[in-house]
Amino acid sequence: MREFVVTVNSTVDLPREWVEERNVPVIPLKYTIDGETYTDMYGLTGKEFFAKLREGKMSVTSQVNPDEAKEALEPILREGKDILHLGFSSGLSGTYNSMRIAGEELAEEYPDAKIIIIDTLCACMGEGLLLYKVLQMKDAGKGIDEIAQWVEENKLHVCHNVTVDDLNHLHRGGRVSKASAIVGTMVQIKPIIHVDNEGKLQVIAKERGRKKSLNKIVDMAAEQSKGWDNDIVMITHGDCIEEAEYVAGLVREKMGVKEVMINNIGTVIGSHTGPGVLAVFCMGNKR
Numbered sequence: 001m002r003e004f005v006v007t008v009n010s011t012v013d014l015p016r017e018w019v020e021e022r023n024v025p026v027i028p029l030k031y032t033i034d035g036e037t038y039t040d041m042y043g044l045t046g047k048e049f050f051a052k053l054r055e056g057k058m059s060v061t062s063q064v065n066p067d068e069a070k071e072a073l074e075p076i077l078r079e080g081k082d083i084l085h086l087g088f089s090s091g092l093s094g095t096y097n098s099m100r101i102a103g104e105e106l107a108e109e110y111p112d113a114k115i116i117i118i119d120t121l122c123a124c125m126g127e128g129l130l131l132y133k134v135l136q137m138k139d140a141g142k143g144i145d146e147i148a149q150w151v152e153e154n155k156l157h158v159c160h161n162v163t164v165d166d167l168n169h170l171h172r173g174g175r176v177s178k179a180s181a182i183v184g185t186m187v188q189i190k191p192i193i194h195v196d197n198e199g200k201l202q203v204i205a206k207e208r209g210r211k212k213s214l215n216k217i218v219d220m221a222a223e224q225s226k227g228w229d230n231d232i233v234m235i236t237h238g239d240c241i242e243e244a245e246y247v248a249g250l251v252r253e254k255m256g257v258k259e260v261m262i263n264n265i266g267t268v269i270g271s272h273t274g275p276g277v278l279a280v281f282c283m284g285n286k287r
Helices: 016-021 046-054 066-078 095-109 125-139 144-157 167-172 178-186 210-224 241-255 267-273
Strands: 004-009 030-033 036-039 059-062 082-087 115-119 158-163 189-195 201-208 233-237 260-264 278-283
Touching (some): 004 066, 004 125, 030 046, 030 267, 046 267, 066 082, 066 095, 082 095, 095 115, 115 144, 125 144, 125 158, 125 233, 125 278, 144 158, 158 210, 210 241, 233 241, 241 278
Parallel strands (some): 082 115, 233 260
Antiparallel strands (some): 030 059, 158 189
């Protein structure tokens, strides 16, 4: 059996050190803010990035192109190894398509290699949770085909429960109207968002007040996860660690999960959600 390498995009939003310790190659997206272009996961820190957003600076993101994807993947193939790539949702970025094109071109150049490019239909630590599970299976000796099949069968069981603090960033991304953003901000309306089965962000509910919205996303996760053995739940936040810790406490209390990973949301996804975003990721019955 040939050795294989699991690769991801930077939008997994896991701690950089965590990914590097596990020798997972990252193919990053980029963003431009305040006249400078940075590489996601390797550029500005979360504190630096969200400080700029709070100053009113705009961040514009760019996807991975096929040439960048090929450049990142080919060294692995030269070593005689196969590739399993967990791609950023095609519902949110053209990055998956670039990765797919690169994979097809490389398959012609390396006919003995196996290159599997998966559209995870996940984002942020939803991708990260899939990576966590995949690495568990790889460490247990599972092969590339068995793992790829598991991902395809289970990716829509990765639940993304999200709330944001500022509707204006969602308006700029076309998720809510300008009028809804203005009125919602005035009356402290906090949207509840999830990633649907097409891998797209959808506003599915609204809560009045921040604390209610934080409680709501945990209640949703607790309901979704009934019957599932979640050995870990992941929480991401947009520079609001105290609220993330509050949510983690609720997760432990209501879901009975001992291990909770908390990390700042990445700069590419954070460009679209703004500071104050908070999300809970778990395996569940349906999104």
